[in-house]
Amino acid sequence: MSEVIRMRGIEKRFPGVHALHAAQFDLKAGEVHALMGENGAGKSTLMKVLAGIYAPDGGSITVNGNEVSISSPRAAQALGIGIIHQELALMPDLTVAQNIFIGREPRSRWGVLNEPQINRDAEEIFTQMKVPMDPRAEVRSLTIAKQQMVEIAKALSFRSRILIMDEPTAALNEAETDELFAIIRRLKSEGVAIVYISHKMDEIRRISDRVTVMRDGTYVGTLGAAETPIETIITMMVGRELDQTAVEIPDLSGAPVALDVRGLQRGRMVRDVSFTLRQGEILGIAGLMGAGRTEVARVIFGADRREAGEIEVHGRPCAIRTPRDAVAAGIGYLSEDRKHFGLALGIDVRGNIALTSLERYSDRFLRVDDAALARVAADYIASLAIRTPSDLQEVRLLSGGNQQKVVIAKWLLRNCDILIFDEPTRGIDVGAKAEIYRLLQSLAEAGKAIIVISSELPEVLRLSHRIAVMCEGRLTGILPGGPATSQQEIMRLATQRDTVQNDRAPQGASA
Structure with missing residues (x-):
């Protein structure tokens, strides 16, 4: 099998995060190459670089033997690279065909959409995929598995020969997964190269030819899927020393x-x-x-x-x-998204600490006892070592760690x-x-x-x-x-x- 993708020395930095350092990956025509690693290992970031969503800060990418610069998703599509994200990006109120050809619809010289043409074109793609699908159906009426098929058809409509699938079975049941795997095998037999990002070990053995493991933004190694024990892959994924300061149980x-x-x-x-x-x-x-x-x-x-x-x-x-x-x-709940569900970013530290307990510090006319709130806020700022110039500092200006402490203070004040x-x-x-x-x-x-x-x-x-x-x-x-x-x-x-x-x-x- 010929090599269609070669990525070497890929670097990517975000503010405060070195997401990829000297990362590498390669892909052959007609293979399913699994990309694995813990959450945060850099898998999706590396593939977003390949798909033109992120610009790399260093390294080289070769497509079909030619070194390229992939500056945008459109540039990736022109190179035959398509990506199917874990979160499907379909428009539920449009039909299957309209979703596939959105922005590229054939129109008459008066600008009228040629609906019969896009339906025929969509039907042709699904025939090639050997998937029964009504191109006139609204996407909202489809199962998640069928929506996955629409995403694949959309990628193939760009004549993609390289498909990136990011956690494609995350929302599928076993029967739907089998249906997707049948599609993947057909695409593979036609020479399409597929990157398969997944955490599911049983799926990797069923569908993949090779496995590449990443850890902490770096390349760990590439192995044959069939002959590699799952324990070896797991060890490669989590091969870090434990912190020796673990709590005594x-x-x-x-x-x-x-x-x-x-x-x-x-x-x-x-x-x-x-x-x-x-x-x-x-x-x-x-x-x-x-x-x-x-x-x-x-x-x-x-x-x-x-x-x-x-x-x-x-x-x-x-x-x-x-x-x-x-x-x-x-019961208090500190959401994984503290900025949207834990804090009011536009108000001060004192107000955020009091968010769930305001009734305790206001009278029946809803007048707030600012002096009492200031004392309480000062106590929590001291006891939790919240680094802030004052309790009147807007919480959006604090570091992430100090914002988290403010959320904790809010629930402690509530006495959860x-x-x-x-x-x-x-x-x-x-x-x-x-x-x-x-x-x-x-x-x-x-x-x-x-x-x-x-x-x-x-x-x-x-x-x-x-x-x-x-x-x-x-x-x-x-x-x-x-x-x-x-x-x-x-x-x-x-x-x-x-x-x-x-x-x-x-x-x-x-x-």
Whole structure:
């Protein structure tokens, strides 16, 4: 097979982040080449460079033997490169054919859309793909799997011979995945080269010819998919030394249960999830992108309505239908997107700390006691070591780590004793991470019950007393935190679809 893509020494920097350094990748005609790595390893960034979405800061790209500069997605399309993003970019109110040819529709000299022509052209593409599809159907009427087929047809309409698929089965069930794989095999047999980004180990063995692994923005290695044990790929993905300052795991088997979740259900992303959380415990929730971690947190907090299941708080059934109900029950949720869902960026530190507790500092005429709020804000700024010129500084001007501390202060002021931290250190520097770690540990020692959702395995192992692992909406196992568990063990459960019965939690700890 001839080489169609060669990328060498690719560099990409964003403000404060060296996303790719000396990254490399190559692709042959008629192969499926899997690109793997943990969340944040640089896989999607590297492929966005190839697709012209990001301009590289260094390195070279060769397409069909010619060194090229890919300055835009249009330039990539002209080279026969198409990308299908994990988040589908279709217009639901338009038809299948209109989505495929948007911006390139044949029109009469009076500007009238030639609808029959685009329908025939779309039908021809689906015939070549051997996929039954009505080009006149509205996209909103299609399943996610069929929408994936439309995205592939759209890429092929540009005569793409190189397809990049980013987590294409994240929202597909097993039958839909089989349907997609049949399409991929047909494209492969016609010489189309496919980059397949995925976390799912079983899929990699089924569909890929080769596997390239990235870690922390760098190239680790390329291996044949068929002859490489999954354990080898996992080791390549997570081959970092554990932080030796991991917390000592206390025996919490006798501690009261703060939160008891049983049979939680919401669609395909939360499927029969059950666990307990004890006072003074940090329960980590690990899993790969699309595993359902955030969805579980949102259901517990009432941001999404649960379809089934029960939640008990301190031994009492709790009907949580809205975030207001959760806050009244003593549950605080720190979203993974603190800037959109945790902070009011345009107001000051004092106002943000008071956001969930204003009724305690205002009278019946809604007049706010500014002096009392100033005292409270000063106390939290001191106790959490929030670095700010004053409590009247706009929170948007603080660093990421200090913004996160402001969100924590908001929930502590509300006196929430169950705290859910979703990606607590995302977007903050190493020093601020260490401060957040110490803060979470001190909160647990003070008796708070804490859930930490994180994509960083060393972080989960360092912080957690126990680790609940999810895959495709299900809880696949619970492991002890700290040195008793390896990153490889977590990754095995994170890529295993079936629920695991043998809970390795410490004796007396409940799943």
